[in-house]
Amino acid sequence: MRRFTDFFNPTFLRIVTAGAFSLAASFAHATFINFDDIPYVLEEDEPGNFYDVPLTNQYANKGLIVDNGYILPYRSEDGSTLQSNYLLGGNVLTFNFTGDLPTVISMFVSSLYGDSVFLNAYNSTGLVQERRTKGTHGEWGTPDYDEVSLPTEFVSFDVSAGISRITIENYYNSRVSARIDDLTFARNASVPEPSSLLLLALGMCALVWRRFSSKF
Numbered sequence: 001m002r003r004f005t006d007f008f009n010p011t012f013l014r015i016v017t018a019g020a021f022s023l024a025a026s027f028a029h030a031t032f033i034n035f036d037d038i039p040y041v042l043e044e045d046e047p048g049n050f051y052d053v054p055l056t057n058q059y060a061n062k063g064l065i066v067d068n069g070y071i072l073p074y075r076s077e078d079g080s081t082l083q084s085n086y087l088l089g090g091n092v093l094t095f096n097f098t099g100d101l102p103t104v105i106s107m108f109v110s111s112l113y114g115d116s117v118f119l120n121a122y123n124s125t126g127l128v129q130e131r132r133t134k135g136t137h138g139e140w141g142t143p144d145y146d147e148v149s150l151p152t153e154f155v156s157f158d159v160s161a162g163i164s165r166i167t168i169e170n171y172y173n174s175r176v177s178a179r180i181d182d183l184t185f186a187r188n189a190s191v192p193e194p195s196s197l198l199l200l201a202l203g204m205c206a207l208v209w210r211r212f213s214s215k216f
Contacts, residue, residue, distance in 0.1 A: 030104075030186035031062050036084040040073045050088055050176055060098070067094040069180075087180040088112075093168040095183075101162030102185035108152040110179040111135045115149070115171040117178040121157045122165045129157050133178075136171060152181070162187075 040053050053071040068090035087093075095105075101123065111117050116135040121128050135149035157163060163185075170177035 065096040089177040105185040106156035
């Protein structure tokens with residue numbers, strides 16, 4: 001018999017939160033990209049390299065150009081089997097937005113090595129917002145600067161003047177950095193209030209719980 005707590009794992013909560021945010025943002029004509037629609041095809045060398053499937057202009061029709069990003073499939077050791085792909089960032093992953101610039105952008109961010117991931121948003125005026133995920137940062141090896149990284153941390157930006165570019169890099173400055181999934185961006189919108197987002201998430205949890213509890 002499955003327990004109620006079985007559904008409250010990081011993957012499940014990420015999907016619920018992403019669904020709630022996407023539902024709230026849908027009223028503002030949001031674009032949602034989970035990278036699952038791009039097939040992962042290995043080159044001749046097995047078992048494959050992280051750079052086998054680079055992401056560049058595949059989402060140009062949605063207003064997104066990617067630099068230094070690569071499609072990879074989830075594996076069982078990644079702790080998720082519910083979604084197909086994620087976007088792996090290189091040394092500096094860059095999202096370039098075209099057309100009408102989005103005012104709200106959100107995504108789930110994971111660190112491959114437990115270090116902090118730094119995200120910077122820009123427009124024509126320069127740097128407009130900064131974000132940092134939990135993880136090792138600051139002075140190397142100093143306990144005061146160590147935090148436990150989250151497997152899928154929700155990160156969002158809200159800039160009324162629009163965002164033209166986001167750069168993503170990690171503290172260790174390695175050739176691969178963050179793992180990105182469930183990218184959502186909307187124009188002429190605002191980030192849902194936490195209370196509204198929580199209500200949506202709880203509502204989705206209740207529906208899922210009702211469905212599964214009726215089977216056991």
